[in-house]
Amino acid sequence: MLSSILYLCDPTPEGLFTVMHHAWHSDDAVMGIVSSQPAQIDLFTRVVPITSDARAAQEVMTLLQKKLGMGSVRNMALCWLSELPGCGRNILDYAELGLRYGRRLDGMEANPVVRALHAKVSRVTFEVHRLSGLLRFRSAQNGYCATVEPDHNILSLLAPVFVPRMGECRWCIHDTRRGIWAVYDKELFYTDTAPEFALARVDPIEKLWKEYYDTIAIEGRFNPDCQKRLMPRRYWKNLVEDPQGAAAKYLRDYHAAT
Amino acid sequence: MDLMEKLKILGDSAKYDASCASSGSAGRGGSFGKTAVPGLCHTWSADGRCVSLLKVLMTNKCMYHCAYCVNSALRDCPRAEFTPRELCDLTVAFYKRNYVEGLFLSSGIAVSPNRTMANMVETVRLLRAEGFGGYVHMKSIPGADRALLDEAALLCDRMSVNIELPSQKSLLALAPDKSAKAILDPMGYVAGQIFERRDPRAAHQPPPYAPAGQSTQLIVGATPESDRSILRLSEALYRKYALKRVYFSAFMPVVAHPLLPGIKQPPLLREHRLYQADWLMRFYGFSAEEILDDAHPQLDEQLDPKCAWALRNPQFFPVDVATAPLGALLRVPGIGQISARRILSARRYGGLTLEDVKRCGTVMKRAQYFITCRGRAPGIGASANTLRAALLGGASALPSFASQVSLFDPPPGAAFPQLQLVSEVPHAVQYPVSL
Ligand code: SF4
Numbered sequence: 001m002l003s004s005i006l007y008l009c010d011p012t013p014e015g016l017f018t019v020m021h022h023a024w025h026s027d028d029a030v031m032g033i034v035s036s037q038p039a040q041i042d043l044f045t046r047v048v049p050i051t052s053d054a055r056a057a058q059e060v061m062t063l064l065q066k067k068l069g070m071g072s073v074r075n076m077a078l079c080w081l082s083e084l085p086g087c088g089r090n091i092l093d094y095a096e097l098g099l100r101y102g103r104r105l106d107g108m109e110a111n112p113v114v115r116a117l118h119a120k121v122s123r124v125t126f127e128v129h130r131l132s133g134l135l136r137f138r139s140a141q142n143g144y145c146a147t148v149e150p151d152h153n154i155l156s157l158l159a160p161v162f163v164p165r166m167g168e169c170r171w172c173i174h175d176t177r178r179g180i181w182a183v184y185d186k187e188l189f190y191t192d193t194a195p196e197f198a199l200a201r202v203d204p205i206e207k208l209w210k211e212y213y214d215t216i217a218i219e220g221r222f223n224p225d226c227q228k229r230l231m232p233r234r235y236w237k238n239l240v241e242d243p244q245g246a247a248a249k250y251l252r253d254y255h256a257a258t
Numbered sequence: 259m260d261l262m263e264k265l266k267i268l269g270d271s272a273k274y275d276a277s278c279a280s281s282g283s284a285g286r287g288g289s290f291g292k293t294a295v296p297g298l299c300h301t302w303s304a305d306g307r308c309v310s311l312l313k314v315l316m317t318n319k320c321m322y323h324c325a326y327c328v329n330s331a332l333r334d335c336p337r338a339e340f341t342p343r344e345l346c347d348l349t350v351a352f353y354k355r356n357y358v359e360g361l362f363l364s365s366g367i368a369v370s371p372n373r374t375m376a377n378m379v380e381t382v383r384l385l386r387a388e389g390f391g392g393y394v395h396m397k398s399i400p401g402a403d404r405a406l407l408d409e410a411a412l413l414c415d416r417m418s419v420n421i422e423l424p425s426q427k428s429l430l431a432l433a434p435d436k437s438a439k440a441i442l443d444p445m446g447y448v449a450g451q452i453f454e455r456r457d458p459r460a461a462h463q464p465p466p467y468a469p470a471g472q473s474t475q476l477i478v479g480a481t482p483e484s485d486r487s488i489l490r491l492s493e494a495l496y497r498k499y500a501l502k503r504v505y506f507s508a509f510m511p512v513v514a515h516p517l518l519p520g521i522k523q524p525p526l527l528r529e530h531r532l533y534q535a536d537w538l539m540r541f542y543g544f545s546a547e548e549i550l551d552d553a554h555p556q557l558d559e560q561l562d563p564k565c566a567w568a569l570r571n572p573q574f575f576p577v578d579v580a581t582a583p584l585g586a587l588l589r590v591p592g593i594g595q596i597s598a599r600r601i602l603s604a605r606r607y608g609g610l611t612l613e614d615v616k617r618c619g620t621v622m623k624r625a626q627y628f629i630t631c632r633g634r635a636p637g638i639g640a641s642a643n644t645l646r647a648a649l650l651g652g653a654s655a656l657p658s659f660a661s662q663v664s665l666f667d668p669p670p671g672a673a674f675p676q677l678q679l680v681s682e683v684p685h686a687v688q689y690p691v692s693l
Binding site for chain 2: 101104107108109110112115129132133134135136137138139144146162164165166167168169205206207208209211212213215216217218219220221222223224225226227229230231239240241243246247250
């Protein structure tokens with residue numbers, strides 16, 4: 001049949017590398033890889049679901065690592081976690097180039113495939129960096145609990161950041177968009193159910209932080225546009241402080257003073 | 259007075275310090291808390307500034323009379339003081355909720371420099387005793403004993419002393435209780451100690467001593483010094499004291515004083531241009547003298563300093579992107595650290611086209627007037643006036659103050675050619691920097 005294949009697999013790197021194993025062992029034309037059922041497909045596309053297979057994935061990773069180097073394998077995994085449209089196809093093209101050029105791949109900065117993949121990787125690592133700062137732990141029954149709603153599937157990259165930071169207390173991070181939890185209770189693990197300590201409670205420290213936050217803007221430098229550019233609105237709802245309120249309060253004080 | 263009141267007063271009076279960076283420390287370990295090498299912003303305040311550290315004063319009960327300062331004894335305002343225990347607990351509570359990377363502790367000078375600094379040191383000692391391994395930045399208090407400086411440097415990641423006024427004359431007039439010597443002395447001492455302890459061959463690595471180095475701040479626009487003298491002073495500070503950062507703070511008239519200009523708005527654009535020039539000195543191999551000379555003592559407000567330099571120095575252009583060394587690429591307007599490295603890397607794999615140069619992240623709107631590529635020279639030959647007009651078109655509007663941390667700290671992982679910073683740090687404290 002004259003059709004091309006769209007592989008459907010789970011959103012983890014293991015899913016991705018399993019699919020690559022399939023793609024390499026099949027003669028069909030591969031259109032791309034997705035981690036959720038596409039809303040629309042045309043007549044000539046066949047969606048083929050693939051179940052993750054640790055051994056197949058490992059085989060592919062070992063091969064790629066040998067030929068392209070660890071950095072490129074990591075880039076593919078990060079690009080996959082971006083969940084951006086076209087990331088699957090981009091990875092396949094990148095891997096193919098890599099098999100041709102080997103370890104020189106990531107130096108080919110002017111190549112459109114390489115540039116496109118690097119751009120997706122940057123978005124992922126940037127969001128990890130950004131959320132490492134913007135994430136807020138709230139005091140829970142017996143530990144701390146945070147809620148995030150990241151654009152990219154970064155929980156597995158974000159949670160390890162907090163292991164050395166939080167010490168021995170219990171904590172969890174909930175990715176509400178994907179319904180997954182990272183939980184730290186003596187060790188870090190991932191689950192799709194809320195841990196039992198994750199019940200928020202009233203925390204007087206939050207009030208101190210809010211007041212502090214409202215105090216620290218300097219008169220004469222008011223610049224809410226800049227504030228928004230550096231801290232996009234979609235991240236605000238999980239903060240403790242209130243950027244909008246702080247800006248409004250600033251303006252009120254300003255008008256009262258002049 | 260309750261904690262909320264204290265936090266408001268002591269946060270409010272500390273906010274004029276421009277520095278909030280939490281970068282550059284390898285950290286010292288601890289049972290919780292860790293420093294991030296590239297630094298980390300936790301939120302942005304309504305003025306667009308990155309908030310990385312809990313920035314407060316130990317006390318604002320200052321007995322000195324610096325004319326430009328909100329905490330000066332001359333002012334009538336509410337005063338407060340933290341106890342070391344209060345501040346330690348507050349820092350831990352904020353850190354565990356991921357509000358901040360750590361503590362930035364400054365202070366007014368109450369009772370005596372030693373008493374003040376001892377309280378600050380005690381706060382950090384408590385923090386470290388709790389197991390806190392996060393970032394701490396502490397101001398050295400001019401006039402405090404060296405033993406206290408040592409204690410502080412062994413506990414903190416970064417130390418700093420604000421010079422504030424860029425000349426001896428201005429200091430005398432506006433900060434009558436502090437001499438230039440008292441300000442530079444702790445800076446020179448800590449620089450010397452950092453240098454002495456840095457011995458890569460040592461069998462036992464000594465305990466970290468201010469591992470994130472030192473910084474300072476200069477107020478811009480309160481006194482008549484030119485941009486040129488400010489840049490020259492900064493350059494000298496980088497060279498002689500191996501400072502990690504010199505911050506500029508546009509003068510914000512908070513107190514009226516006959517010797518201070520009666521401006522309404524802080525000179526933010528000037529401050530921004532100085533940061534850009536500082537960036538050129540630190541990461542692009544420019545010297546202060548190249549950026550500004552006798553004929554040009556002030557930075558061009560309309561053009562960024564790199565464009566302004568390029569316009570004044572046509573003899574260096576055009577640069578051939580296919581063959582030019584890194585240093586020459588970095589001097590092209592529109593090519594930054596990242597795009598320059600990408601160009602170097604990309605041209606190893608075949609002839610570069612103009613399209614490739616663009617794909618490497620070059621801003622062609624500016625670069626086109628200064629480069630050639632395979633004999634093609636898209637914008638070369640434009641008249642000086644056209645050039646200026648074209649560059650102005652591409653110049654950004656008043657940029658964000660917050661660029662301080664996000665734009666001006668090197669992107670993580672980038673290998674920058676550091677300036678010739680640390681060759682000669684004074685052992686005995688001299689005053690090679692003339693204020
Ligand atoms: S010593 Fe420091 S806090 Fe005191 S008035 Fe001078 S600048 Fe302000």
